[in-house]
Amino acid sequence: MSEPLNKLTNLISFYPFAEGTPGNRVFFIFAEGSQGKARIQLEKEQLIQLSLIIQELIADNNDLDIPSTTKDLNYDEKINLNIQLMSLEVKKDIMPGLYLFDIFDSNSKKTPIIQIYVSAEKIKLFAADAIKVCASGRPLCPLCGEPINPEGHTCPRTNGHIHKNDLEFEP
Ligand SMILES: [Zn+2]
Numbered sequence: 001m002s003e004p005l006n007k008l009t010n011l012i013s014f015y016p017f018a019e020g021t022p023g024n025r026v027f028f029i030f031a032e033g034s035q036g037k038a039r040i041q042l043e044k045e046q047l048i049q050l051s052l053i054i055q056e057l058i059a060d061n062n063d064l065d066i067p068s069t070t071k072d073l074n075y076d077e078k079i080n081l082n083i084q085l086m087s088l089e090v091k092k093d094i095m096p097g098l099y100l101f102d103i104f105d106s107n108s109k110k111t112p113i114i115q116i117y118v119s120a121e122k123i124k125l126f127a128a129d130a131i132k133v134c135a136s137g138r139p140l141c142p143l144c145g146e147p148i149n150p151e152g153h154t155c156p157r158t159n160g161h162i163h164k165n166d167l168e169f170e171p
Helices: 044-059 120-135
Strands: 013-019 026-033 036-042 079-084 087-092 098-104 114-119 153-155 160-162
Touching: 013 120, 026 044, 026 114, 036 044, 044 087, 044 120, 079 114, 098 120, 114 120
Parallel strands: 036 079
Antiparallel strands: 013 026, 026 036, 087 098, 098 114, 153 160
16 A cells, blocks of 8 residues: 555544434544644444444553554645545554554545544544444434434334334433
């Protein structure tokens, strides 16, 4: 793999978020580091998968509380990216407590458009937040725990359809 086009190190912020109304939300990852910032749009399923991958990666990790810093790289211009995610790879860095995200968009199939260095502490918080962001927005079915769409819900627990109005929810 060739050198990434951009790098973000010494992150100030790294978190998932969603915009829009329940059922029609758009999902993003936001990252800001020494060199600038990036907003990466992705599918909800990609965010859920990412969270699961992270949880597996950090499960056997015993260096979670070691703060990691990386050397600042000098760029003439600040990074300010708005991209649509095609794929990404997460891996442990050789430095303990540090993880690498290689982000690819449709124009960068072989070379990451950006590589983000994330500390173990931040990656752990990210995974927890990603689950919350994906789950919020729609009320959860009290029977099966799955989110209920505005048009209704097919509940596996009752083997049939439950409509939103059949159930009462907290606002
Ligand atoms: Zn249900």
